Amino acid sequence: MVIKGETIAVGASEDVVKVRRQVRAWAVQEGLTLTDQTKIVTAASELARNTLIHGGGGTVHLEVVSENGRRGIRLTCEDQGPGIPDIALAMRDGYTTGVGLGLGLSGSKRLCHEFEVQSKVNEGTRVIATRWK
Amino acid sequence: MAASNKLPLILERDGPHLLKGWMMELAATNRGRQVNPEVLTEQARELLNALQPAVQQGNLEDIKGPTWARVREILTEISRTQTKQGLSPTEVATLVFSVKRPLFQALEKETGKDPEALAKEIWNATLLLDRLGLFTTEVALKTREEVISRQQTEMLELSTPVVKLWEGILALPLIGTLDSERTQVVMESLLEEIVRSGSNIAIIDITGVPTVDTLVAQHLLKTVAAARLMGAECIISGIRPQIASTIVHLGVNLGDVVTKATLADAFAVALRRADLAVVKSAAARNEQG
Amino acid sequence: MDRIPILKMGPFLLVTVQVDMHDELAMALQEDLTEKIVSSHARAVLIDISALDVVDSFIGRMLGTIASTSRILDAETVVVGMRPAVAITLVELGLSLPGVRTALNVEKGMDLLRASVNGSERAR
Numbered sequence: 001m002v003i004k005g006e007t008i009a010v011g012a013s014e015d016v017v018k019v020r021r022q023v024r025a026w027a028v029q030e031g032l033t034l035t036d037q038t039k040i041v042t043a044a045s046e047l048a049r050n051t052l053i054h055g056g057g058g059t060v061h062l063e064v065v066s067e068n069g070r071r072g073i074r075l076t077c078e079d080q081g082p083g084i085p086d087i088a089l090a091m092r093d094g095y096t097t098g099v100g101l102g103l104g105l106s107g108s109k110r111l112c113h114e115f116e117v118q119s120k121v122n123e124g125t126r127v128i129a130t131r132w133k
Numbered sequence: 134m135a136a137s138n139k140l141p142l143i144l145e146r147d148g149p150h151l152l153k154g155w156m157m158e159l160a161a162t163n164r165g166r167q168v169n170p171e172v173l174t175e176q177a178r179e180l181l182n183a184l185q186p187a188v189q190q191g192n193l194e195d196i197k198g199p200t201w202a203r204v205r206e207i208l209t210e211i212s213r214t215q216t217k218q219g220l221s222p223t224e225v226a227t228l229v230f231s232v233k234r235p236l237f238q239a240l241e242k243e244t245g246k247d248p249e250a251l252a253k254e255i256w257n258a259t260l261l262l263d264r265l266g267l268f269t270t271e272v273a274l275k276t277r278e279e280v281i282s283r284q285q286t287e288m289l290e291l292s293t294p295v296v297k298l299w300e301g302i303l304a305l306p307l308i309g310t311l312d313s314e315r316t317q318v319v320m321e322s323l324l325e326e327i328v329r330s331g332s333n334i335a336i337i338d339i340t341g342v343p344t345v346d347t348l349v350a351q352h353l354l355k356t357v358a359a360a361r362l363m364g365a366e367c368i369i370s371g372i373r374p375q376i377a378s379t380i381v382h383l384g385v386n387l388g389d390v391v392t393k394a395t396l397a398d399a400f401a402v403a404l405r406r407a408d409l410a411v412v413k414s415a416a417a418r419n420e421q422g
Numbered sequence: 423m424d425r426i427p428i429l430k431m432g433p434f435l436l437v438t439v440q441v442d443m444h445d446e447l448a449m450a451l452q453e454d455l456t457e458k459i460v461s462s463h464a465r466a467v468l469i470d471i472s473a474l475d476v477v478d479s480f481i482g483r484m485l486g487t488i489a490s491t492s493r494i495l496d497a498e499t500v501v502v503g504m505r506p507a508v509a510i511t512l513v514e515l516g517l518s519l520p521g522v523r524t525a526l527n528v529e530k531g532m533d534l535l536r537a538s539v540n541g542s543e544r545a546r
Contacts, residue, residue, distance in 0.1 A: 001202065013444040020442060020476055035321055038476060038507040039514065045478040046515075049445070069209075069275040104479050107515040324506035331526055358518060359509035364502060364525035 003064040003071070010048050010077075011057045019048040019060050023073065026064055030071055032133055040073050040131040043111040046104050047077040047127050055079025055125055065130070072113070072132035080124040087117050139243045139254050140261075144185040147239050152178055154235025162231060169218065173228070176211045183207055193261045196268060208265060212272035217280070222273035229266040233259070286318055293319045295326040295335075302403045303332045304396065308341035311349045320356035324363065333365045334406055336399045340371030350385045357390050366406065368392070370399035426451045428458050433465040433539060434532070435497075440473045448484050455488055459495045466535040467492050470528055472503025482517045489522045498538050499523065502531035 004026075008019050023044040027037040044060070051058040058079030065074045084090050091105050105127075109115040114130040143151070156174055183203040190200045197205075208229070215225050237255055244251040298304045305323050327335055337353065339345065345353075357367040370393040372380075380387070393399040404410065423446065429436040435458055437451065455467060469485065471477065477485075489499040502525045504512075512519070525531035 013446050017442050017444045024475070035507045035510055038511045041476050042478050042511045042515065045476060045480075049478075049480060069272060104515070107479065107517075110514050110516070111511065321506060321510070324509065328506060328526065331530070333526055333530065355510070355513050358513045359506065362509040362512055362519060362524055363504045363506065364527075364530065 001066045003066055005061060005063040007059050007061045009057075009059055010052050013049075013052065016045060016048045016052060019062075020045050022062055023075070026062065027073055027131075030064060030073065030133055032073070032131070036131060036133070039111040040075075040129075043108045043129055043131070044075050046108045047075060047129060050104070050127070051077045051079045051081075051125075055081030057081075058124075070132050072130050074128065074130040076126065076128045078124065078126045083121040083123055083125055084117070084119040085121050087119055091117070138250075139240055140258060141185060141189040143236070143239045143243060144181060144188060148178075148181050148185075151232070151235050151239060152181060154238070155232045158231040158234050159228065162227065169214075172214065173211075176207060176214070177232075180204065180207045180211070188261075193257055196261075196264050204265070205268065208269050209272050212269040213276045216273045216276040220273070222270045222277070225273040226266040226270045229262060229269055233262055236262075286314075293322070295323055297330060297332070298336070298400060299404070299407070299409070301332045301334060301407055302400070303327065303330065303335040304338060304400075305335060306338045306341065306396075310344070311342055311352075313348050313352065316349050316352040320352060320359075323356065324359060327360060327363065327365045334368070334403045335360060335365060336368045336370055336396060336403060338371040338396045338399070339369065339376070340373070340396065342371075342376070345376050345379060347383050347385060350380060350383065354385070354387070354390065366391075368399045368402055370394070370396045423447065423450065425454060428454060430458070430462050430464070433463075434535060435459065435462065435464045435467045436470070436528075437467070438470040438473070442474070442476065443481065445480055448481055452484055452488055452491075456491050456495070459492055459497050464497050465539045466497055467499045468528065468531045468535060469499065469501045470503050470531075471501060471508075472505070472527070474508065475505065477504070477508045477512060479515060479517060482512060482515075482519060485522055486519050489519075493521075498535055500525050500531040500534055502527055 006022065008015060008022060010016065010019065020041050024037060024041045027040055032040070044062075048060050051060065056079060058077065058081070061076040061078070063074040063076070065072055091109065105117065108127075108129065111131070112129040113132050114128070116128045117125070118128075119125040152174070155177055156170070159173070160170075183206075187201050187204050192198065192200065195201075211228065212225050215228065216222070220228075236258055240254045240258065241251055244254060293305065293307060296304050296306070303323070303326060305319070307319065311319075323335060323337070326332075337356070339353075353369065357369070360367045368391045372392055372394060391399075391402060393402060426437060426439060426441070426443070426447065429438075435455065437455065439451075441447070443451070458464065459467065467488070469488070471485075474481075485501055489501075492499045500523045501519075504524065523534065525534050
């Protein structure tokens with residue numbers, strides 16, 4: 001069940017900051033611990049940036065959700081960009097090289113409880129990430 | 134199940150009357166126990182208001198569906214507030230069931246001299262209220278679990294104090310079995326204390342920990358890594374032979390984390406790192422010399 | 423676009439990041455620092471991130487880049503004041519920031535830098 005939702009357009013780097021702020025505000029409201037707040041805000045930052053840089057811009061839809069009596073924050077980051085040809089490979093991308101070509105999906109995934117990537121080449125990408133309280 | 138004919142009508146027309154009867158019923162059953170009457174009356178009123186449109190739509194069977202969302206929301210709120218006030222799950226469900234008597238009385242008036250119609254209406258209403266009552270029980274149980282879980286976390290934080298061994302040197306003596314959640318809580322408080330006290334060396338002593346599994350080992354390593362990012366070094370001490378072989382067996386890579394068998398050894402390392410030394414006092418030295 | 427101010431204190435450059443930086447601001451800081459290290463012959467850079475409640479991979483890599491670039495320009499970098507929640511999250515993300523020296527706070531950071539600057543001075 002969706003308790004509340006909001007969509008933020010991501011077209012410039014300031015929008016990534018906007019996403020961070022909104023996620024932080026809702027995470028605080030929902031009473032997540034400081035560490036959990038930081039994790040979901042950081043994941044939101046990573047994913048929103050991906051949408052901007054790799055996806056050519058798009059939207060981040062933010063939700064407070066409730067399922068089976070527990071509440072959480074859900075992000076749906078969507079773009080109509082080039083898409084990801086090999087999702088499995090992208091999920092193995094790491095930061096260890098520090099070169100920064102990776103989408104950082106594996107890292108963001110570790111910060112969330114639920115993580116789903118949907119993508120079609122030349123059509124776009126959608127990442128749905130959830131962190132429960 | 135046939136849709137209720139009279140229920141939506143009664144809810145719409147007799148709302149205030151039902152509410153009064155309901156509250157009187159509750160007052161009788163609760164025998165004066167304080168359940169914050171103003172809040173409860175308000176919540177009950179909201180529930181009746183929300184029930185009307187939901188019942189109107191006709192589907193009294195599936196209360197998990199979208200038409201019942203608002204009703205579920207209010208029931209959840211009632212259940213949570215009352216559980217936090219100390220009511221048991223049964224008492225919370227009784228709050229809902231107590232509306233039966235005034236409701237059935239209203240149904241009886243409405244169906245007049247038609248016993249068959251009355252029986253049908255009462256059956257429908259009872260099924261619905263039972264489902265609603267059980268829903269509140271589910272929520273009450275879950276809320277209780279949350280409260281217990283939070284209390285456990287608070288106890289954890291109290292039971293693993295971080296101690297200051299010397300200026301800039303902290304020790305965290307871990308005792309008992311470590312599970313994933315406890316380890317996380319404990320590690321977070323260690324890192325907070327490192328910042329608060331400005332200590333750049335922390336000794337994590339696991340002498341009192343009987344076994345270490347992969348998950349716990351990983352949490353320890355993550356904590357050491359996080360401390361390093363903050364500008365502090367961790368030393369792990371108290372590694373007994375069995376734990377040492379478990380760690381090797383599990384293939385956990387300790388990297389360059391300093392590990393010592395005893396807290397004393399770790400303290401010695403910490404002192405050296407802090408450019409400190411323990412020396413015999415002048416008096417003692419004179420006696421010897 | 424406002425840029426993050428860089429203070430010069432003797433041979434040290436001091437940067438206090440107090441805003442949630444968007445990517446362009448972070449890149450500007452990187453450029454400004456590099457330029458100032460050269461123009462002021464700085465021997466050390468201290469970056470205070472104690473006000474940041476989020477450090478994601480972009481900022482993390484920027485800190486790493488600043489450290490590497492400074493080293494090439496013969497200056498040491500220390501990042502101070504990382505918050506526990508941020509540190510835990512960076513570890514989870516998989517960033518270890520190799521080559522970036524860290525300290526708990528500005529005071530300890532300065533001690534570290536002074537020691538290393540003096541040490542390398544004697545070595546010259």
